[in-house]
Amino acid sequence: MNDKVIHIPVLLDEVIKALSLTKDEVYVDATFGLGGYTKAILKNKKCKVVAIDRDPNAKVFADNLQENYADRFYFKMGKFSELGNFLNELKIYEVAGVVFDLGVSSAQLDVQSRGFSLKLDGPLDMRMSSEGPTADEFLDKVEENTLANIIYELGDEVYSRRIAKNIIHQRSINKIKTTGQLADIVRNAIPKKKSKIDLATKTFQAIRIYLNDEVKELEEGLIAAEKVLRPEGRLAVVSFHSIEDKIVKNFFNKCVRNRPSSRHLPELPKKDPSLEIITKKPILPSAQEIYINKRSRSAKLRIAKRTHFSSTFGEIA
Numbered sequence: 001m002n003d004k005v006i007h008i009p010v011l012l013d014e015v016i017k018a019l020s021l022t023k024d025e026v027y028v029d030a031t032f033g034l035g036g037y038t039k040a041i042l043k044n045k046k047c048k049v050v051a052i053d054r055d056p057n058a059k060v061f062a063d064n065l066q067e068n069y070a071d072r073f074y075f076k077m078g079k080f081s082e083l084g085n086f087l088n089e090l091k092i093y094e095v096a097g098v099v100f101d102l103g104v105s106s107a108q109l110d111v112q113s114r115g116f117s118l119k120l121d122g123p124l125d126m127r128m129s130s131e132g133p134t135a136d137e138f139l140d141k142v143e144e145n146t147l148a149n150i151i152y153e154l155g156d157e158v159y160s161r162r163i164a165k166n167i168i169h170q171r172s173i174n175k176i177k178t179t180g181q182l183a184d185i186v187r188n189a190i191p192k193k194k195s196k197i198d199l200a201t202k203t204f205q206a207i208r209i210y211l212n213d214e215v216k217e218l219e220e221g222l223i224a225a226e227k228v229l230r231p232e233g234r235l236a237v238v239s240f241h242s243i244e245d246k247i248v249k250n251f252f253n254k255c256v257r258n259r260p261s262s263r264h265l266p267e268l269p270k271k272d273p274s275l276e277i278i279t280k281k282p283i284l285p286s287a288q289e290i291y292i293n294k295r296s297r298s299a300k301l302r303i304a305k306r307t308h309f310s311s312t313f314g315e316i317a
């Protein structure tokens with residue numbers, strides 16, 4: 001693990017403000033990463049933080065924090081969809097805030113061996129945890145039509161069919177083993193055009209979301225968060241692309257209006273709103289933040305407050 005990796009937390013001041021921190025209460029940092037948010041929360045108020053990350057490498061950063069905040073900081077390696085169970089293990093049944101900072105961290109993106117980056121030529125891995133098939137194993141077996149659908153749906157890529165066709169063709173000549181190989185195959189399948197972003201970006205995003213089951217994770221993570229929030233507790237979510245943002249927006253609306261918003265979410269009888277939306281429009285980074293940290297440019301922060309009514313999804317198991 002490279003300790004020298006730097007991750008600049010996105011929309012940090014806005015997230016801290018959104019959580020409305022109070023002393024002694026518990027906050028969940030569902031996407032610990034390099035601990036940028038957790039550190040700021042712990043410094044800001046004498047509260048407790050339960051931090052979660054599915055990436056085993058995040059533990060290195062958690063161990064550093066543990067030394068300074070032994071009695072106020074708990075780290076759990078795992079998926080945030082299971083946050084309810086993790087809190088139960090700690091005998092915590094109610095929290096004052098939950099924050100999600102979605103996607104990948106610099107410790108994942110900027111480390112060649114993790115295979116997320118289309119700029120660094122590394123092995124095609126793309127797994128946030130060390131479980132499940134790697135991207136090269138997946139691309140070695142997937143059917144063309146399935147791949148095209150994944151790239152279209154999770155990457156919003158209009159050239160999905162051409163890209164999938166080229167990937168399947170190229171793999172029959174040579175195994176696709178590196179991010180550099182894949183990026184070139186994708187770029188060569190798309191008509192050349194002037195674009196601010198690399199032409200392979202959307203395809204990489206789609207494969208990463210698919211391999212890490214990010215849509216289901218987010219939907220289940222949000223449900224788990226809503227269930228553990230105390231009345232007036234805050235839910236803050238930073239997303240980085242339209243697929244994530246749409247899920248968050250629909251989720252908030254569902255909790256307010258109780259209308260079905262996703263085929264993955266359970267249908268429930270209509271009842272009083274469990275969330276109050278604080279951000280009618282998402283909060284975006286300032287021009288200055290984008291100048292300092294280019295990665296913040298697509299970030300969107302949505303905030304909601306738990307109401308006094310019962311959970312939209314039933315009580316904690």
Ligand SMILES: C[S@@+](CC[C@H](N)C(=O)[O-])C[C@H]1O[C@@H](n2cnc3c(N)ncnc32)[C@H](O)[C@@H]1O
Pocket residue numbers: 007008009010030031032033034035036037038052053054055058078079080081101102103104105106128217218
């Ligand atoms: C953008 S980074 C968070 C950075 C963090 N806020 C900071 O300031 O250092 C996202 C992190 O969330 C983790 N992650 C993404 N999906 C997850 C999930 N379903 N369960 C647990 N961790 C997840 C990733 O492994 C990554 O470390």
